Amino acid sequence: xxxxxxxxxxxxxxxxLEDDFLRQAVRFTTERLRSGRQQAAGEHGNWEAWRERxxxxxxxxxxxxxxxxxxxxENARANGAQVHFARTADEAVRIVQTIxxxxxxxxxxxxxxxxxxxxxxNQALKEIGVKAIETDLGEYIIQLAGEAPSHIIIPAxxxxxxxxxxxxxxxxxxxxxPDTKVLAGFARxxxxxxxxxxxxxxxxxxxxxxxxxxxxxxxxxGNARMxxxxxxxxxxxxxxxxxxxxxxxxxxxxxxxxxxxxxQKLTVYLSGISGPRRPGDGDGPEEMHIVIxxxxxxxxxxxxxxxxLLNCIRCGACLNVCPVYRHIGGHAYGSTYSGPIGAxxxxxxxxxxxxxxxxxxxxxxCGACWEACPVKIPLHDMLVYLRRRKAESPHxxxxxAAAMKAYGLTMAKSGRLASALKLAKIGxxxxxxxxEIRARIGPLDGWxxxxxxxxxxxESFRDRWKKRSAxxxxxxxxxxxxxxxxxxxxxxxxxHEAGGAAHGQARHMAPTAAQVQAADLPEQHAMPDDxxxxxxxxxxxxxxxxxxxxxxxxxxxxxxxxxxxxxPPEERRERFAANFRAAGGHVASVxxxxxxxxxxxxxxxxRGASSLLLQDAPELAALALDNAxxxxxxxxxxxxxxxxxxxxxAGADAGIVLADCAAAYTGTVALLSSRERGRSVSLLPPVLxxxxxxxxxxxxxGEVFAEFDAGGRSAMPAGVHLISGPSxxxxxxxxxxxxxxxxxxxxxxxxxxSE
Amino acid sequence: MxxxxxxxxxxxxxxxxxxxxxxxxxxxxxxxxEFPEGQTCCGQPAFNSGYWDxxxxxxxxxxxxxxxxxxxxxxxxxxxxMLHHYRELFxxxxxxxxxxxxxxxxxxxxxxxxxxxxxVRDLGAYFPHKVTYHPSCHGSRLLGVKxxxxxxxxxxxxxxxxxxxxxxxxxxxxxxFAVKMADISGAMVAEKAxxxxxxxxxxxxxxxxxxxxxxxxxxxxxxxxxxxxxxxELLAEGVERA
Numbered sequence: 001x002x003x004x005x006x007x008x009x010x011x012x013x014x015x016x017l018e019d020d021f022l023r024q025a026v027r028f029t030t031e032r033l034r035s036g037r038q039q040a041a042g043e044h045g046n047w048e049a050w051r052e053r054x055x056x057x058x059x060x061x062x063x064x065x066x067x068x069x070x071x072x073x074e075n076a077r078a079n080g081a082q083v084h085f086a087r088t089a090d091e092a093v094r095i096v097q098t099i100x101x102x103x104x105x106x107x108x109x110x111x112x113x114x115x116x117x118x119x120x121x122n123q124a125l126k127e128i129g130v131k132a133i134e135t136d137l138g139e140y141i142i143q144l145a146g147e148a149p150s151h152i153i154i155p156a157x158x159x160x161x162x163x164x165x166x167x168x169x170x171x172x173x174x175x176x177x178p179d180t181k182v183l184a185g186f187a188r189x190x191x192x193x194x195x196x197x198x199x200x201x202x203x204x205x206x207x208x209x210x211x212x213x214x215x216x217x218x219x220x221x222g223n224a225r226m227x228x229x230x231x232x233x234x235x236x237x238x239x240x241x242x243x244x245x246x247x248x249x250x251x252x253x254x255x256x257x258x259x260x261x262x263x264q265k266l267t268v269y270l271s272g273i274s275g276p277r278r279p280g281d282g283d284g285p286e287e288m289h290i291v292i293x294x295x296x297x298x299x300x301x302x303x304x305x306x307x308x309l310l311n312c313i314r315c316g317a318c319l320n321v322c323p324v325y326r327h328i329g330g331h332a333y334g335s336t337y338s339g340p341i342g343a344x345x346x347x348x349x350x351x352x353x354x355x356x357x358x359x360x361x362x363x364x365x366c367g368a369c370w371e372a373c374p375v376k377i378p379l380h381d382m383l384v385y386l387r388r389r390k391a392e393s394p395h396x397x398x399x400x401a402a403a404m405k406a407y408g409l410t411m412a413k414s415g416r417l418a419s420a421l422k423l424a425k426i427g428x429x430x431x432x433x434x435x436e437i438r439a440r441i442g443p444l445d446g447w448x449x450x451x452x453x454x455x456x457x458x459e460s461f462r463d464r465w466k467k468r469s470a471x472x473x474x475x476x477x478x479x480x481x482x483x484x485x486x487x488x489x490x491x492x493x494x495x496h497e498a499g500g501a502a503h504g505q506a507r508h509m510a511p512t513a514a515q516v517q518a519a520d521l522p523e524q525h526a527m528p529d530d531x532x533x534x535x536x537x538x539x540x541x542x543x544x545x546x547x548x549x550x551x552x553x554x555x556x557x558x559x560x561x562x563x564x565x566x567x568p569p570e571e572r573r574e575r576f577a578a579n580f581r582a583a584g585g586h587v588a589s590v591x592x593x594x595x596x597x598x599x600x601x602x603x604x605x606x607r608g609a610s611s612l613l614l615q616d617a618p619e620l621a622a623l624a625l626d627n628a629x630x631x632x633x634x635x636x637x638x639x640x641x642x643x644x645x646x647x648x649x650a651g652a653d654a655g656i657v658l659a660d661c662a663a664a665y666t667g668t669v670a671l672l673s674s675r676e677r678g679r680s681v682s683l684l685p686p687v688l689x690x691x692x693x694x695x696x697x698x699x700x701x702g703e704v705f706a707e708f709d710a711g712g713r714s715a716m717p718a719g720v721h722l723i724s725g726p727s728x729x730x731x732x733x734x735x736x737x738x739x740x741x742x743x744x745x746x747x748x749x750x751x752x753x754s755e
Numbered sequence: 756m757x758x759x760x761x762x763x764x765x766x767x768x769x770x771x772x773x774x775x776x777x778x779x780x781x782x783x784x785x786x787x788x789e790f791p792e793g794q795t796c797c798g799q800p801a802f803n804s805g806y807w808d809x810x811x812x813x814x815x816x817x818x819x820x821x822x823x824x825x826x827x828x829x830x831x832x833x834x835x836x837m838l839h840h841y842r843e844l845f846x847x848x849x850x851x852x853x854x855x856x857x858x859x860x861x862x863x864x865x866x867x868x869x870x871x872x873x874x875v876r877d878l879g880a881y882f883p884h885k886v887t888y889h890p891s892c893h894g895s896r897l898l899g900v901k902x903x904x905x906x907x908x909x910x911x912x913x914x915x916x917x918x919x920x921x922x923x924x925x926x927x928x929x930x931x932f933a934v935k936m937a938d939i940s941g942a943m944v945a946e947k948a949x950x951x952x953x954x955x956x957x958x959x960x961x962x963x964x965x966x967x968x969x970x971x972x973x974x975x976x977x978x979x980x981x982x983x984x985x986x987x988e989l990l991a992e993g994v995e996r997a
Contacts, residue, residue: 009936010936010938013936013938013939014938017938017939017942023942323924323925323927323943324936324939324943326924327939327942327943327946328939328942361932361935361936362936362939363929363932364892364925364927364928364929364930364932364933364940364943365803365892365893365929365930365932366892366893366896366924366925366929367892367893367896367897368892368896368923368924368925370896371896384802384803384805386805387803387804387805388805388806388807389805390805391804391805391806391807392805396805400804400806401806404800404801404804404806404809405806405809407800407801407806407809407813408801408806408808408809408810408811408812408813409812410795411764411795411796411798411809411812411813411816412795412812412813412815412816413795413816414792414793414794414795414816414820417764417795417796421768424768436975443934444934445937446933446934446935446937446938446940446941447933447934447937447972449937449938449941450937450938450940450941450944450945450972450973450976451941451944451969451971451972451973451975451976452971452972452973452975452976453972454769454968454972456768456769457769457771459771460767460768460771461762461766461767461768461771461774461775462762462767462790462792463771464771464775465774465790473782473787473788474782474785474787475787476756476758476785476786476787477784477785477786479785480784480785480786480873481756483872483873483874484756484758484825484826484872485756487826487871487872488825488861491860491861
């Protein structure tokens with residue numbers, strides 16, 4: 001992988017600063033994402049309350065990480081998944097290699113995962129003769145180009161259309177024009193073949209729900225759905241901190257993550273996967289592995305300055321607002337993670353200060369990252385802590401240490417400062433001209449290269465103050481004094497009203513170990529060795545024994561004001577339709593199934609779709625499509641066990657599915673998988689018809705999730721798929737591409753009255 | 756009642772006019788200001804570079820100089836915010852920690868003091884020029900001083916305010932950052948200066964001389980004809996012209 005091999009951030013940054021295309025591309029994309037985030041946060045309202053709740057949930061989960069990881073692992077196993085714990089990158093790689101060897105895999109299709117980048121897993125698979133294929137459009141492009149991602153969510157942000165056309169043309173063996181539609185079309189076709197033939201599907205994990213053992217993936221293209229639906233074996237790699245306790249808590253993350261990342265209300269797909277396919281299912285993996293990775297994360301546990309780093313939800317908002325990232329792009333950071341989060345995470349993941357480069361210095365400490373962060377991580381403070389740790393180590397710069405020592409000595413006494421200024425005024429006579437310092441010596445060079453440096457004026461403020469005749473000032477105005485006394489009274493009563501935005505909150509490590517009332521985990525509790533080792537290590541880092549119960553927490557899920565929010569039925573229908581359309585989908589409202597059938601027949605005919613695949617549901621049978629479309633070839637999912645139903649779905653022109661429920665506020669339908677309700681039907685055909693009974697439309701996503709929490713693990717289907725529009729990508733020069741991997745043509749037919 | 760001026764080292768050494776303008780404006784409002792001579796620097800250059808012992812050496816002068824002040828006012832949001840970090844610097848020293856808590860609570864950035872404490876917005880200034888404003892990061896984002904300078908500017912007669920595009924983006928100063936990562940900083944200030952020239956403003960104002968010296972220095976290098984003034988200087992000049 002060609003991470004930039006130049007030694008220092010400074011050198012890499014200098015090269016990046018000369019790359020005009022890179023800077024232009026990064027500016028354009030980050031501005032689009034930044035304004036998207038601002039708009040989405042503003043529109044949603046109460047953004048600060050959401051951020052605070054997100055932060056509380058993350059703080060609580062990390063403070064009880066051993067408990068929640070254990071709960072997750074037990075539930076995931078009960079769902080039929082195999083759970084592995086990897087303390088190091090090497091262990092994680094070995095686990096994956098062992099599985100790949102055992103199933104004699106030739107190819108692995110991968111959806112986006114920063115952890116696998118961190119592990120350099122593609123290279124490790126190549127070494128054992130397995131080809132790993134990135135399937136996220138942006139990742140696919142940079143993999144073909146032999147590069148590494150330069151942005152957490154827009155990996156190919158640094159490439160333009162002509163460069164992408166060149167890369168894809170080489171793969172295609174023919175000249176492809178620099179046209180986004182053509183390029184995306186080629187990738188769709190090529191990767192579709194790979195999905196169908198791959199032996200293993202590999203995913204990352206945005207969040208894992210501990211109480212039901214589900215892994216959750218947010219995406220727009222549908223490739224993560226492909227990867228977790230088509231191949232026989234699924235391997236999910238997750239950083240050990242990716243846990244949320246419940247689906248109610250996931251609603252908060254689902255509110256914060258897409259809005260912060262791209263400004264979307266929700267990503268097109270949100271999939272919750274709870275184990276391998278159930279007996280009799282026609283799709284989904286037969287074997288599912290979850291690899292939980294530490295790889296330096298536990299260095300942060302129990303460290304009051306850095307534990308909050310584990311709260312990160314990988315949205316990329318800090319990159320998009322960072323003025324440094326804006327000018328140098330991602331590769332200059334020289335590591336898997338770039339931008340402000342990368343500048344902190346990269347050194348923090350390594351325990352040894354000797355391995356730290358100068359990345360923590362590449363920040364003006366402006367705090368834009370902290371302000372944009374959906375879980376309020378004080379990255380600007382952490383950069384200072386990193387600098388301090390380096391300055392206190394033998395690896396500090398001797399020159400800087402000497403300069404700072406001199407600074408400290410000078411500033412320790414005002415008389416010394418005055419003498420130093422006197423000296424400087426004499427010295428500057430030799431290097432200044434026309435009120436400007438001209439000599440480019442030492443640290444002055446960097447400054448003077450970009451800006452003028454004014455000379456010191458002949459008199460300092462304190463010189464001039466001394467010359468002020470005493471008694472020149474009038475006494476304090478009594479009316480002013482009254483105001484000042486009032487301000488002082490307020491101060492003693494409850495602090496400074498302007499106490500400082502960043503320090504106004506109790507920031508570090510909310511619940512301390514002592515405050516947590518929870519039971520230790522009994523020693524005899526049966527637990528595989530790898531699990532016991534990792535959880536024991538976590539507990540030790542947190543300064544206590546393993547937990548069998550979490551602390552009681554005063555909050556769960558969304559803020560109260562939000563849980564009380566509900567729209568009247570008719571408004572729900574309208575809001576749902578408006579949102580689904582805004583995402584590029586189609587919505588029809590019809591009085592009954594007969595009218596729905598007519599709509600489907602007309603739309604299918606208009607698209608030349610003659611082969612249709614239906615999920616097996618009484619509501620869909622009642623459409624009586626064979627009457628409405630006498631010439632069409634209709635099949636019903638999983639009607640017999642001899643057919644390869646995934647292949648049928650891949651060959652169908654359109655899929656017809658039944659929605660289990662919907663959320664109006666985000667324009668989302670939820671589909672629950674079962675033997676009769678295959679996931680491929682809503683994924684593989686290019687056209688999708690979703691039949692949604694009007695009385696199933698709720699207001700909030702949380703109402704949909706509440707049913708999962710209420711039903712518990714045993715009631716979870718293998719796949720929960722939330723769909724909020726047609727498959728999309730903006731990975732090629734920000735051009736919106738519809739229908740990248742999933743259906744590009746998505747219709748929701750709302751049937752009946754809302755009451 | 757003791758109301759003290761925390762001049763900040765940069766204004767003391769390089770921009771004494773800013774301190775004088777502040778004093779004139781405050782005295783005009785009936786506030787008698789004192790200048791404790793023991794003060795040096797807030798310690799930020801060493802603190803931000805990670806040399807906290809050296810930062811403490813500077814910080815002690817500030818803690819002692821203002822120990823018996825009731826109010827402390829400074830022409831910099833960044834230096835004022837630095838005082839909030841004293842709680843971290845002296846977390847293991849009960850006496851200094853007490854001083855640090857008191858100092859953070861009684862210290863105000865200049866525009867914050869005028870608007871929040873004195874409740875004054877209209878200083879009676881007249882300044883018939885096109886003006887744009889750069890909100891410095893630490894003052895606006897960390898200290899939370901966002902509206903105060905805009906309210907003071909809005910009350911100036913004759914002043915035409917032009918918003919700065921992408922105003923909230925850092926100018927690239929960042930103290931030692933401008934020297935250590937000079938080229939990244941240079942790219943940042945170049946973009947900031949472009950936005951300033953785009954506004955066609957005659958005057959750029961702000962609340963932190965570090966940032967203004969950075970942007971002003973780049974504008975000067977480019978030969979741009981923009982006057983760069985601390986808000987206190989602009990207001991003091993406006994009061995004289997009224």
